[in-house]
Structure formats: C-alpha cells, structure tokens
Amino acid sequence: MVEGARKGGRRGPAWRAARATAALALLASGLAACGGSGGVPTLTWYTNPDSGGQAKLAAKCTQAAGGRYRIQTSVLPNDATQQREQLVRRLAAKDSGLDIMSLDPVFVAEAANAGFLRPFGEQEKGQFVQDVFQPAVENSTWEGRLYAAPFWANTQLLWYRKSAVRKAGVDPDAPDFTWDKMIDAAVRSGVTVGAQGNKYEGYMVWVNALVASAGGRIISSAEKGDDATIEIDSPAGREAARVIGKLARSRAASPSLSTDIEEQARSLFNAPNGGFMVNWGYIWRAENGDAKDGVIDKSIPADIGWARYPRVRADQPSKPPFGGIELGIGAFSKHPDLAVDAVKCITSTENMKFYMIDSGNPAARRAVYDDPEINKEFPMAKLIRESIDAAAPRPITPYYGDVSGAIQSRWHPPASVNPETTPRRSADFVRQVLRDQALL
Amino acid sequence: MSVGLETAPAPRARTGRAKVTDRTKAERRLGLLLSAPAVIVMLLVTGYPLFNAVYLSLFSYRLTAPDDRRFVGLGNYATALSDGLFWQNVFTTFLITLITVAVELVIGFALAMVMHRAIFARRTLRTSILLPYGIVTVISAFAWRYAFDLQSGFVNPWFGLGDFAWFSDRWAALFVIILSEIWKTTPFIALLLLAGLAQVPRDLTEAATVDGATAWQRLWRVILPNMKAAIMVAVLFRTLDAWRLFDNVFVMTRGQEDTATLSFLTYQQTITRTAIGLGNAVGVLLFLSVVIIAAIFIKGFRVDLSQVRGDR
Numbered sequence: 247m248v249e250g251a252r253k254g255g256r257r258g259p260a261w262r263a264a265r266a267t268a269a270l271a272l273l274a275s276g277l278a279a280c281g282g283s284g285g286v287p288t289l290t291w292y293t294n295p296d297s298g299g300q301a302k303l304a305a306k307c308t309q310a311a312g313g314r315y316r317i318q319t320s321v322l323p324n325d326a327t328q329q330r331e332q333l334v335r336r337l338a339a340k341d342s343g344l345d346i347m348s349l350d351p352v353f354v355a356e357a358a359n360a361g362f363l364r365p366f367g368e369q370e371k372g373q374f375v376q377d378v379f380q381p382a383v384e385n386s387t388w389e390g391r392l393y394a395a396p397f398w399a400n401t402q403l404l405w406y407r408k409s410a411v412r413k414a415g416v417d418p419d420a421p422d423f424t425w426d427k428m429i430d431a432a433v434r435s436g437v438t439v440g441a442q443g444n445k446y447e448g449y450m451v452w453v454n455a456l457v458a459s460a461g462g463r464i465i466s467s468a469e470k471g472d473d474a475t476i477e478i479d480s481p482a483g484r485e486a487a488r489v490i491g492k493l494a495r496s497r498a499a500s501p502s503l504s505t506d507i508e509e510q511a512r513s514l515f516n517a518p519n520g521g522f523m524v525n526w527g528y529i530w531r532a533e534n535g536d537a538k539d540g541v542i543d544k545s546i547p548a549d550i551g552w553a554r555y556p557r558v559r560a561d562q563p564s565k566p567p568f569g570g571i572e573l574g575i576g577a578f579s580k581h582p583d584l585a586v587d588a589v590k591c592i593t594s595t596e597n598m599k600f601y602m603i604d605s606g607n608p609a610a611r612r613a614v615y616d617d618p619e620i621n622k623e624f625p626m627a628k629l630i631r632e633s634i635d636a637a638a639p640r641p642i643t644p645y646y647g648d649v650s651g652a653i654q655s656r657w658h659p660p661a662s663v664n665p666e667t668t669p670r671r672s673a674d675f676v677r678q679v680l681r682d683q684a685l686l
Numbered sequence: 687m688s689v690g691l692e693t694a695p696a697p698r699a700r701t702g703r704a705k706v707t708d709r710t711k712a713e714r715r716l717g718l719l720l721s722a723p724a725v726i727v728m729l730l731v732t733g734y735p736l737f738n739a740v741y742l743s744l745f746s747y748r749l750t751a752p753d754d755r756r757f758v759g760l761g762n763y764a765t766a767l768s769d770g771l772f773w774q775n776v777f778t779t780f781l782i783t784l785i786t787v788a789v790e791l792v793i794g795f796a797l798a799m800v801m802h803r804a805i806f807a808r809r810t811l812r813t814s815i816l817l818p819y820g821i822v823t824v825i826s827a828f829a830w831r832y833a834f835d836l837q838s839g840f841v842n843p844w845f846g847l848g849d850f851a852w853f854s855d856r857w858a859a860l861f862v863i864i865l866s867e868i869w870k871t872t873p874f875i876a877l878l879l880l881a882g883l884a885q886v887p888r889d890l891t892e893a894a895t896v897d898g899a900t901a902w903q904r905l906w907r908v909i910l911p912n913m914k915a916a917i918m919v920a921v922l923f924r925t926l927d928a929w930r931l932f933d934n935v936f937v938m939t940r941g942q943e944d945t946a947t948l949s950f951l952t953y954q955q956t957i958t959r960t961a962i963g964l965g966n967a968v969g970v971l972l973f974l975s976v977v978i979i980a981a982i983f984i985k986g987f988r989v990d991l992s993q994v995r996g997d998r
Contacts, residue, residue, distance in 0.1 A: 327958065331957055334750060335749075338749045338752075356750050360751060501850075501854075502836045502849070502854050504851070504854040505854050513837055648959060651958070651959065658942060684771070685954075685955060686771075686954060686955065
C-alpha cells in the first residue's frame with residue numbers, strides 16, 4: 247500500500263487531470279440520476295420483492311398518468327422484518343425520496359403513530375376501502391384515520407396431498423377438522439405436517455392464528471402503548487401452545503421445524519412423505535411453475551388439495567392468518583398529491599386483478615374473486631375470499647415489533663412450547679419488553 | 687518508518703530527561719503538528735459517534751416514538767446488566783472467541799510455518815492460503831450456511847447425517863459458526879505469524895541445531911520465545927475481532943437457538959426494535975468490554991503494538 251501511494255505521488259499532472267475528470271464524470275452521472283427526466287416528477291415506490299408484478303404496475307400507471315408523473319420502483323429486502331427496518335430508518339431520517347411504500351399490514355400502526363405516513367382525507371378514502379376486505383381496512387387504520395391503501399390481501403390455507411389424505415382416511419374439508427385430527431392422522435400414516443416455525447414473523451403468524459382460532463387474542467387495547475392488556479395467558483393461549491408443542495414433538499413435524507420458513511415447508515410438502523401444510527396462496531403458482539420446470543415431480547400439482555385453515559376447537563370456526571400489502575405514502579414526500587393519484591391507479595380493481603394473475607398474490611377487493619378468469623387461474627379463489635373474510639389480524643399496535651419479537655422469543659423453538667408455562671412467561675415478557683425493562 | 691526512527695532513542699531520552707535540547711523540542715513540536723490533522727479527523731469520526739452513543743444511552747427513546755423520549759440516567763445499563771439474556775450472550779461471545787482464537791493460533795502457526803519454509807511455488811501457496819481471508823464475510827457465511835442447510839447442503843449427504851438440522855440446535859449451530867469463522871480468519875493470523883517468523887534470526891536456530899537441539903526444542907526454546915511479540919499482537923487482533931462477531935450469526939441463525947453475540951444483541955435492540963436508548967447502552971457496554979480486553983493485553987501481557995511492523 248505504501249509502495250502504491252508513493253508511485254501515485256510521482257505520477258505526472260496528466261495522470262492527476264485524468265483522475266479528476268473521471269471523478270467529475272462519476273459525480274455528474276450520480277447527480278443526473280437524481281434529477282429525473284425532463285421535469286416530470288418521479289415518484290419512488292419501495293416494493294417488497296415479487297416476481298416483477300409491482301414494477302409492471304408502476305409502468306402501467308406511469309403510462310396512464312400521461313406525463314404527469316413517473317413511478318420508479320426500488321426493491322426492499324426479502325423478509326418483512328428487514329423491510330420494516332429499512333423503511334423505518336429512511337422515514338426516521340425524513341427521507342423525501344420515499345413517496346410510496348409497500349407495507350406489511352402489521353407495521354402500518356407503528357409508522358402511522360410515528361408520523362411517518364401521510365393520512366388519507368375523508369374524500370380520498372372512499373375508493374381505497376370500497377368493497378375491500380375488513381381485516382385489510384382495520385390494519386390500515388390508526389386512531390380513526392386511514393393511513394394506507396389495501397393493495398393485496400393474503401391468507402393461509404390448509405394444503406394437502408390428496409393421496410396422503412386418502413391413505414390416512416380423513417377429510418380436511420369436514421367442518422370439524424382440527425389440528426389434533428390432522429396431526430394424529432399424519433402420525434398414523436407416516437406423513438408430515440408443514441408449518442413455519444423459524445424465529446421470525448411467520449411464526450408469529452402461526453401463533454396468532456391458533457390463539458385467534460381458539461377464541462382469544464394476544465393483546466388488546468393496543469392504543470394504550472405499554473399499558474396494553476396482554477391476553478395471551480388465557481385458555482386460548484394455552485390451547486395454541488398445546489397444538490404447537492404437540493406438532494413439534496410428534497413424528498409428523500419437519501426435522502428442521504424450528505428454522506423452517508414458507509419455502510422449507512413447501513419442500514417438505516413436496517417430499518415423498520409430504521402430507522399437510524399451512525401456507526400462503528403463492529404456493530399454488532410456485533408448485534405449478536416448479537412442476538413445469540421439472541424441479542418437482544410433474545404429478546404433484548394434480549395431487550394438491552386445499553381446505554380452510556384447520557380449527558383449534560372442533561366447535562369453533564378457524565380464524566386464518568391475515569397478511570398482504572398496504573400502500574402507504576411517505577409523510578416527507580415532495581409530491582404527496584401525485585402519490586395519492588398513483589396509489590389510486592395501482593389499487594384500481596382492474597390493476598388488482600392484473601396483479602393477482604401476474605404475481606399470484608390475492609387481490610384486496612372482494613369483487614375480483616367473481617371474475618371468471620381469476621377462478622380459472624386460481625380454482626381456490628372462493629376459499630381464499632372466505633378465509634380472508636374470516637381472518638384475524640395480528641395485534642394492531644405501534645409496538646408491534648416488540649410484541650411479535652417477545653412472543654417469538656418465548657415460544658421458540660416450537661418443541662419447547664409448554665401450555666402450562668409458555669403463555670404465562672410470554673405474557674410477563676411482553677409487558678417487560680414494552681416497558682423497555684428487558685432486552686430482546 | 688520515520689516513526690520508528692523517532693521512537694528508537696526514546697529510552698535514552700527518558701533517562702536523561704533533564705537535558706532536552708532545543709532541537710528535540712522543535713522535532714517534538716513538528717511531530718505534534720504533523721499528526722494533528724489525523725488526530726482531529728480521528729476525533730471527529732470516532733469521538734463524535736462515541737459520545738453521541740453515550741448520550742443516547744441515557745434516554746428511554748424509540749425511533750418510532752420520538753416524542754416519548756425521557757431521561758432515565760443509567761437505567762438502561764441497569765436493565766441490560768440485570769438481564770439474563772445479556773449475560774447469556776456474553777457467555778456465547780466468550781465461548782466463540784476462546785475457541786476460534788485458540789484453534790486459529792495452532793492452525794495459523796502451522797500455515798505460517800508452511801509459508802515460511804516452502805521452497806517452491808511460494809507465491810501460489812501463499813495466495814491459496816490467504817484466499818479465504820479475501821472473501822467477504824457475508825458471502826462466506828452464506829456459503830457455509832448453504833453447505834450445512836438441510837435442503838441444499840452437501841454436508842449431511844457426505845457424512846451420512848440424514849436430516850440432522852444443524853441450525854436447530856444451539857451447539858450444532860455454534861459449531862458451524864465457529865468453523866466458518868476459523869476457516870475465514872485463520873489466514874489473517876497466519877499472516878501475522880509469518881511476519882513474526884521472519885523476525886527470528888536464522889543464526890539462532892542454526893546455532894541451536896549445531897548444539898544438538900531437536901526440532902521440537904528449537905520450536906519451543908528458540909522460535910516461539912523470539913516471536914512472542916508477534917503472537918501476542920496476532921492474538922489481540924483476533925480476540926477483538928472475534929469478540930465483535932456479527933455477520934456469521936446474522937446470516938446463519940439470526941441469533942436464534944441462543945447463538946446471539948453481543949454485537950447481534952446491540953443490532954437487535956437498536957435496529958430491529960428501534961429502542962435507541964437501550965441499544966446504545968448495550969453498544970457502550972460492548973465498547974467498554976473491547977477496551978478492557980485491549981487494556982488487559984497491552985498492560986497485562988505487555989504487547990508492544992509497534993513490533994508487529996518489524997520496527998525493532
């Protein structure tokens with residue numbers, strides 16, 4: 247290094263001039279990239295990774311805007327927690343280049359409470375909530391105001407291999423099909439039950455769906471911040487813990503359940519002893535694509551069946567998980583009005599349908615599910631609609647990250663979950679974390 | 687190099703403090719003047735964040751609730767120090783540091799010997815030994831993670847381990863983390879030790895050989911004592927590096943199965959939870975532990991940092 251520096255120092259003025267020119271050129275190209283093209287305002291849309299559907303919508307809406315604005319996309323990291331980290335960092339620094347963002351529903355309350363999102367006015371609100379699933383609207387609302395526009399909605403179904411179900415002699419469509427019946431049947435017939443047990447947001451999705459299906463809630467009165475009522479130490483919480491512990495300690499569980507995310511659950515499902523799996527709707531596309539590409543056996547897609555999320559109690563309908571994406575507008579955006587127009591364009595019924603067919607992610611508006619093209623492409627479309635209608639959102643609180651992290655911390659690994667102790671310990675821990683009295 | 691020339695007469699100057707010549711004074715002033723810009727830049731880039739971190743650690747403060755900021759004094763430190771998780775992570779970090787440094791020292795020394803003694807293909811040999819150190823840690827961490835992964839990994843089929851999930855067990859996960867850390871940073875220690883080996887005068891080993899010392903005796907009685915300084919510097923640098931381990935844990939386990947290190951704990955509080963106050967308190971504690979380790983090495987073991995550059 248010292249050697250190199252010395253040599254550099256001895257080089258002539260021509261060399262220095264060349265370096266300076268190169269530096270200036272780099273700087274200029276950087277500035278040009280910031281400037282946008284020819285005076286048309288550029289809106290930057292931070293998207294969660296998908297197969298390119300949101301970029302296509304950006305192009306479509308740019309065209310529809312007829313030169314009023316241009317939308318460019320910028321892709322966020324893969325998992326929901328990291329997407330939030332990046333958005334929060336930018337928004338806390340008052341990033342004015344963040345116009346539109348694809349937000350996981352659970353983080354809308356936090357961003358809204360921190361003043362990071364531009365709320366929609368009463369007049370603007372109409373189109374965004376009309377015919378939209380109730381959980382999506384609930385998740386996008388904070389203290390009575392709508393802070394985000396539902397873009398697509400998601401839920402988990404119970405996916406099963408028809409051959410395995412025949413062998414096990416059970417009917418997943420039966421109204422009283424419970425987790426217990428499923429696990430017992432899987433153990434009996436030597437097949438697996440896939441779920442998301444990694445210490446990440448997907449595990450919280452599972453815990454919340456089980457608690458809600460058993461008729462409980464993790465917390466309530468979330469608007470009270472660290473005084474929120476923590477309800478996980480309840481009969482419903484103990485039921486949820488019992489189901490998770492039972493599956494995790496049974497032979498039907500994935501050997502790597504404690505690190506499994508959606509994709510691992512899917513490959514478990516594709517294995518010769520694959521049986522059941524709870525997973526999001528995207529897998530229908532993924533399975534068909536993989537079968538076409540020869541990644542998995544061609545006979546698998548025809549063997550896949552689906553049913554509503556299993557019950558926890560036989561006499562109580564299940565409450566499937568709720569997910570999806572809401573579109574928020576950055577509070578520090580330089581073009582908030584144009585961003586509202588852009589969001590209107592992106593979330594139009596027509597574009598929701600386009601996105602659902604393009605990406606496989608379910609639309610947030612109910613009418614889309616009546617479309618014949620959608621029903622041909624997604625034979626389970628009606629079930630998805632029914633599931634989202636019945637879905638239970640995860641706790642809506644500005645401290646969602648803490649609540650979820652605290653639950654994950656005490657409920658992980660799944661095989662350690664004990665109905666007698668886990669719900670009680672996690673309730674104490676959530677309280678401590680909310681009050682900054684414990685590390686996470 | 688010029689620094690070496692100036693520090694060399696230092697012992698003499700210390701004994702004869704009374705007669706400092708004008709020339710020495712002027713040289714000292716010039717020295718201070720010349721180093722001033724670097725010192726100022728250092729203070730700006732390291733001092734400011736440091737003091738800011740200490741300041742922020744005195745508040746209960748969320749990035750997402752800026753208005754709820756309130757002064758809590760040393761409360762965050764009390765929370766951190768009384769939390770079992772903190773001490774568990776200290777233990778994990780300690781374990782990783784101890785094992786990686788010990789193993790790396792042995793392997794690194796062997797590699798340094800090979801590099802030092804090699805007669806042919808010296809450049810190729812040195813390049814291939816240094817290769818892992820040239821790989822970005824995140825990339826090496828991903829490579830190791832996928833190697834041990836249940837679905838894409840080749841380790842389980844190779845060793846007939848079936849469906850053993852490496853990252854679902856604390857000790858197995860720590861084993862992979864430590865293994866990848868050793869693979870990645872042993873070349874660094876080997877390089878520092880090679881510099882130390884080059885400092886051992888040939889005459890000494892030759893004289894020992896003539897006196898009938900065995901290879902083992904030469905190693906323990908002649909070579910190692912003569913490169914003690916280089917060894918201590920290598921151990922110090924690696925200890926401080928290992929103590930701040932973050933990338934491997936982040937990529938491989940995200941801190942689950944109790945594999946979180948102190949750096950990861952800091953990240954978790956500051957970035958993930960956006961609990962700026964609590965996170966900075968943990969960060970300051972991490973910084974203090976680094977200072978303590980460095981102080982123990984430099985004062986306790988009398989490590990002379992200038993020796994690693996071959997200034998002696």
